Amino acid sequence: NAGVTQTPKFQVLKTGQSMTLQCAQDMNHEYMSWYRQDPGMGLRLIHYSVGAGITDQGEVPNGYNVSRSTTEDFPLRLLSAAPSQTSVYFCATLVTGLAGRRAETQYFGPGTRLLVL
Amino acid sequence: GNSVTQMEGPVTLSEEAFLTINCTYTATGYPSLFWYVQYPGEGLQLLLKATKADDKGSNKGFEATYRKETTSFHLEKGSVQVSDSAVYFCALSVNSGGYQKVTFGTGTKLQVIP
Numbered sequence: 001n002a003g004v005t006q007t008p009k010f011q012v013l014k015t016g017q018s019m020t021l022q023c024a025q026d027m028n029h030e031y032m033s034w035y036r037q038d039p040g041m042g043l044r045l046i047h048y049s050v051g052a053g054i055t056d057q058g059e060v061p062n063g064y065n066v067s068r069s070t071t072e073d074f075p076l077r078l079l080s081a082a083p084s085q086t087s088v089y090f091c092a093t094l095v096t097g098l099a100g101r102r103a104e105t106q107y108f109g110p111g112t113r114l115l116v117l
Numbered sequence: 118g119n120s121v122t123q124m125e126g127p128v129t130l131s132e133e134a135f136l137t138i139n140c141t142y143t144a145t146g147y148p149s150l151f152w153y154v155q156y157p158g159e160g161l162q163l164l165l166k167a168t169k170a171d172d173k174g175s176n177k178g179f180e181a182t183y184r185k186e187t188t189s190f191h192l193e194k195g196s197v198q199v200s201d202s203a204v205y206f207c208a209l210s211v212n213s214g215g216y217q218k219v220t221f222g223t224g225t226k227l228q229v230i231p
Contacts, residue, residue: 004160031217042121042206042223043161050216090160094217102168103149103210103217108160 002026004109006091012115013081021076021112023091031094032074034066036087043090049074081116088113119144123207123222130197130229138192138225140207148209150183150190155204197229
């Protein structure tokens with residue numbers, strides 16, 4: 001199992017450019033999430049999905065779009081990049097127990113480091 | 118809302134010293150509690166967890182006890198090694214409207230010197 005994979009590992013964008021951060025998992029987990037990690041702020045949830053075709057906003061969704069057409073893939077789109085989106089982005093799956101009533105663990109990808117000039 | 122508060126770092130210790138990283142939380146409902154570890158250049162990975170009051174999570178010599186009365190989940194290790202140098206995140210998860218809501222603390226960087 002590859003677990004959670006993310007591409008690219010590093011990207012430089014100019015303000016106003018768009019791009020898609022890719023995330024894929026081979027563990028058949030229903031929950032997937034996107035976080036951004038900034039110094040002193042921990043991880044903040046951008047968007048999440050509880051299954052194919054179902055997505056919802058997290059804590060900091062502005063400027064980002066997601067879709068979930070398959071269980072395996074959960075891409076994150078930056079529509080018009082801004083310097084404030086310079087960050088490290090992590091994709092994660094979430095395993096639940098007790099028929100979804102309890103979180104068991106999250107599996108994180110290695111991250112994408114994004115620099116917006 | 119839900120929140121997790123961790124002690125600020127960095128925490129610098131000599132090898133074989135005792136480690137405590139404090140974590141307190143506020144949550145609506147009955148959360149599960151986690152500690153994640155992030156090594157340089159990598160994603161987070163689960164270190165340990167506890168799902169109900171008085172449960173003790175343990176892994177790789179690290180321990181944390183779910184204290185409902187003090188809303189705390191402090192991380193401890195009796196003798197740290199250089200290889201334990203990493204950033205440690207406390208987190209909670211609660212069921213909200215049928216979905217799991219996960220909240221992370223800001224992380225505590227641990228540096229262990231030989």
